[in-house]
Amino acid sequence: MLRSAAIAIILAPLLLPDALRAQGGDAVRLEVSLVADASRQTGRIPDVRVRGLLDDDRWTSSLRSGLPLRLHYRLELWRSRGSWFDALSRTVEWDVVVRREPLLDQYSVTTVLLGRTRHRRYPDLGALDDALSTPYRITIRPEDKGEFYYAVTLQVSTLSDADLDEMDRFLRGETGPGPEEDPGVGDAVGRTARRLLLRVAGLPLMRIEGKSPKFRVR
Amino acid sequence: MLLLLAAVPLRAQDSVIVIDPDAPFADSTPGGGLPRSVIDEVLRAWNDSTAVRLIGQAEIPAGNTVTGHVAVFRGILRVAGTINGAVTVINGNAVLLPGGRITGDVLVVGGRLVIQEGGTHEGDAREYWDIAPVYRDRDGQLAVREPHQLTDLGTAEASFNLGDVRATLHASTGGTYNRIEGFPLSLGPEFAWRPGPSDRLRLDLTGIVRTTTDQAGIRSDFGYRTRLEWRNLGEIGFGAGIEAYSVVTPFEEQNLSLAESGWSSILLQRDYHDYYDNQGFGGFWFVEPARQFKVQLSLRRDRERTVRANDPWSLFRNTSNWRSNPLIDDGHFVTGGIDVTLDTRDSRSLPSRGWYVRARLETGSSDDVAPAELPSEVRGPIPTDGSYGYSLLSLDARRNIRLSPESRLGFRVYGAGWIGGDPLPVQRRQSVGGLDILPGHDFRAVRCGGEDDSDPSSTSLCDRMVAAQVEFRTRLSLGWRYRLREGERPDLDRIIGIESADLVVFANTGNAWLTGEGPGRVPTNRLPSLDLWKADLGVGVDVGFVAAYLAKSVTNGEPIKFTVRLQRRF
Numbered sequence: 005m006l007r008s009a010a011i012a013i014i015l016a017p018l019l020l021p022d023a024l025r026a027q028g029g030d031a032v033r034l035e036v037s038l039v040a041d042a043s044r045q046t047g048r049i050p051d052v053r054v055r056g057l058l059d060d061d062r063w064t065s066s067l068r069s070g071l072p073l074r075l076h077y078r079l080e081l082w083r084s085r086g087s088w089f090d091a092l093s094r095t096v097e098w099d100v101v102v103r104r105e106p107l108l109d110q111y112s113v114t115t116v117l118l119g120r121t122r123h124r125r126y127p128d129l130g131a132l133d134d135a136l137s138t139p140y141r142i143t144i145r146p147e148d149k150g151e152f153y154y155a156v157t158l159q160v161s162t163l164s165d166a167d168l169d170e171m172d173r174f175l176r177g178e179t180g181p182g183p184e185e186d187p188g189v190g191d192a193v194g195r196t197a198r199r200l201l202l203r204v205a206g207l208p209l210m211r212i213e214g215k216s217p218k219f220r221v222r
Numbered sequence: 223m224l225l226l227l228a229a230v231p232l233r234a235q236d237s238v239i240v241i242d243p244d245a246p247f248a249d250s251t252p253g254g255g256l257p258r259s260v261i262d263e264v265l266r267a268w269n270d271s272t273a274v275r276l277i278g279q280a281e282i283p284a285g286n287t288v289t290g291h292v293a294v295f296r297g298i299l300r301v302a303g304t305i306n307g308a309v310t311v312i313n314g315n316a317v318l319l320p321g322g323r324i325t326g327d328v329l330v331v332g333g334r335l336v337i338q339e340g341g342t343h344e345g346d347a348r349e350y351w352d353i354a355p356v357y358r359d360r361d362g363q364l365a366v367r368e369p370h371q372l373t374d375l376g377t378a379e380a381s382f383n384l385g386d387v388r389a390t391l392h393a394s395t396g397g398t399y400n401r402i403e404g405f406p407l408s409l410g411p412e413f414a415w416r417p418g419p420s421d422r423l424r425l426d427l428t429g430i431v432r433t434t435t436d437q438a439g440i441r442s443d444f445g446y447r448t449r450l451e452w453r454n455l456g457e458i459g460f461g462a463g464i465e466a467y468s469v470v471t472p473f474e475e476q477n478l479s480l481a482e483s484g485w486s487s488i489l490l491q492r493d494y495h496d497y498y499d500n501q502g503f504g505g506f507w508f509v510e511p512a513r514q515f516k517v518q519l520s521l522r523r524d525r526e527r528t529v530r531a532n533d534p535w536s537l538f539r540n541t542s543n544w545r546s547n548p549l550i551d552d553g554h555f556v557t558g559g560i561d562v563t564l565d566t567r568d569s570r571s572l573p574s575r576g577w578y579v580r581a582r583l584e585t586g587s588s589d590d591v592a593p594a595e596l597p598s599e600v601r602g603p604i605p606t607d608g609s610y611g612y613s614l615l616s617l618d619a620r621r622n623i624r625l626s627p628e629s630r631l632g633f634r635v636y637g638a639g640w641i642g643g644d645p646l647p648v649q650r651r652q653s654v655g656g657l658d659i660l661p662g663h664d665f666r667a668v669r670c671g672g673e674d675d676s677d678p679s680s681t682s683l684c685d686r687m688v689a690a691q692v693e694f695r696t697r698l699s700l701g702w703r704y705r706l707r708e709g710e711r712p713d714l715d716r717i718i719g720i721e722s723a724d725l726v727v728f729a730n731t732g733n734a735w736l737t738g739e740g741p742g743r744v745p746t747n748r749l750p751s752l753d754l755w756k757a758d759l760g761v762g763v764d765v766g767f768v769a770a771y772l773a774k775s776v777t778n779g780e781p782i783k784f785t786v787r788l789q790r791r792f
Contacts, residue, residue: 051238080627082627089401089625089626090625090626091621092624092627095255096241100240103495115239138238138239139238139239140238140239140240140241141238141239141240141241142240142241143241143242145239155627157627204748211626211699211722212699213627213697213699215627219279
């Protein structure tokens with residue numbers, strides 16, 4: 005009986021109908037399209053766009069609760085080798101942090117581009133949704149000939165307690181010893197327990213992936 | 223009014239945001255997920271013994287000049303004077319005040335560089351918004367912080383400075399729970415001192431309190447672990463140390479981590495390790511030609527004694543009996559060891575690529591060994607005239623490869639066993655089978671117990687063992703989540719669920735055997751015939767902090783076995 009239950013638990017991800025597995029998850033889409041690379045006739049560079057993020061009420065409720073969202077993008081250029089194993093050529097990562105400013109009743113978006121931050125504010129969720137749906141065009145390109153594709157991972161999370169502390173300090177322009185520089189014994193135990201609870205009890209976390217069509221560079 | 227002006231929202235939309243990773247001024251990877259190269263650069267900058275290191279708030283006043291590389295950790299560096307050199311700010315900001323001047327390059331990670339009007343910066347500047355995942359270790363060096371695991375529970379520490387000495391009080395559960403000690407609570411101070419710019423001295427004075435009293439009265443309820451270590455942090459690191467200890471030591475390390483075994487013990491009364499009482503002292507010397515490569519020599523003299531299993535509490539099966547702890551070969555042992563470690567993995571806990579290789583050669587001798595009685599087909603008499611000596615070699619080699627954006631392939635070869643001298647003592651013997659190496663087989667399915675095997679402790683008695691593991695991982699998007707509504711307030715809603723997981727398919731094979739001439743033994747220069755090896759296949763789901771696996775033996779008729787792990791298999 006116990007063994008049957010265990011088998012059911014492990015095989016469930018494989019056996020569940022797609023419609024059930026996809027509940028809620030398909031509302032958010034990560035699109036990766038190719039645009040012509042002006043610098044190379046047969047090259048293609050990717051446009052990356054997330055759609056429907058704020059249709060998922062997890063994120064809007066997190067924002068309303070004062071928890072900033074972190075959108076961590078990771079773009080990878082893969083060389084397709086026609087066999088089982090492809091080869092990773094290059095990686096680019098960037099972040100977008102979204103916060104609600106309760107006093108202003110606005111939303112701020114901090115985009116990190118090339119190590120520089122860019123702050124913008126939006127008056128409502130609609131404008132924020134438009135802003136978050138703006139495509140990113142990343143000008144990385146294959147340096148060799150062959151068949152390639154782009155794979156993108158977007159991890160959306162509410163900032164963890166430690167991240168939150170760090171980010172608040174950073175955004176206020178404050179620094180000084182962080183909490184782990186001189187933690188009290190009780191603090192350390194409390195932080196560990198809190199992290200455990202957050203992981204087990206479900207701090208919102210979503211990971212979606214997108215992949216471009218393959219293209220050939222001659 | 224100012225607030226309102228500052229808060230005017232932007233409505234204009236970008237049609238596209240262009241990121242050019244090859245643009246000058248910044249490295250190829252902006253923002254979050256700080257590039258490894260930048261993390262390495264930060265570590266080098268801070269750990270460079272010639273750097274001027276500042277922690278927290280720091281200011282170079284007008285009229286003052288600092289020459290050389292300045293590194294700041296977790297603080298604002300305000301420069302009104304002059305810095306003739308490069309500046310690295312880690313998880314903090316750099317502010318160049320009017321009249322301030324920096325002649326070298328500036329790297330700010332986890333913060334901003336602000337150049338006020340009148341400030342002068344003559345070098346290149348790079349900024350990374352993302353916090354560097356680093357911390358100061360007990361030597362004051364920066365190290366990369368690994369993600370927290372379930373196995374991290376129950377540790378705490380507090381640090382303070384006593385003049386030039388940094389003292390750290392730490393308390394922990396010892397990372398495990400076992401049938402000998404219950405919780406071995408570790409508590410004590412550690413002192414770190416920098417006698418020179420690249421030298422570190424560390425003294426660890428840890429006391430151990432065991433929550434379970436030894437019913438046999440053999441071991442004390444208290445233990446200790448003291449260690450004095452000197453470390454040079456130059457381009458090629460090296461160091462040495464001495465230590466003395468009275469601890470309960472697990473043996474046969476391949477069978478699960480101590481943390482997982484601890485969870486299994488406290489929940490299910492299943493302790494997958496065996497132990498002996500170990501009191502002794504020793505010294506060690508090490509060299510680190512590169513950050514990923516370490517060679518260590520050690521010499522110890524230990525009194526190794528049998529300890530009895532006790533009856534600590536467990537959540538389930540509390541009324542059952544714990545597995546007996548085996549009798550070992552008691553005595554004083556002098557052991558010399560060479561450990562070589564190569565670790566190029568991108569993460570210790572969740573590796574996706576890289577190598578991990580650890581090899582250990584150990585020679586041991588004893589002039590007063592009191593051998594445990596073993597079946598004659600397992601081990602003949604061993605010398606008790608003071609000439610007893612053995613040699614042991616172990617190797618753990620792991621390789622992780624990314625095959626595609628979603629998939630990874632991992633290999634592991636693990637072997638350990640006798641290579642020379644007299645037969646191994648009980649506490650150095652081997653087996654295969656169980657949750658880690660062969661999860662489709664029973665615990666210690668091959669342990670060389672002889673024909674009349676009724677040992678309640680299931681002692682490992684083989685001379686050698688070898689196992690090979692391969693696993694393929696691919697990511698599944700599950701999208702499993704549920705909303706728990708707590709009344710009408712939406713801010714109290716809670717979501718639980720799992721968005722994605724790794725589907726793991728794996729295969730393992732292994733064997734353990736007695737070496738030498740005679741029936742049931744394998745010549746010392748041979749491996750057992752392949753048809754005698756155990757093998758299993760399995761499938762599982764790993765959600766990151768916990769994983770569940772099913773494994774089935776393909777060489778025996780054993781039923782499918784279910785395993786829960788709290789960390790990667792390897």
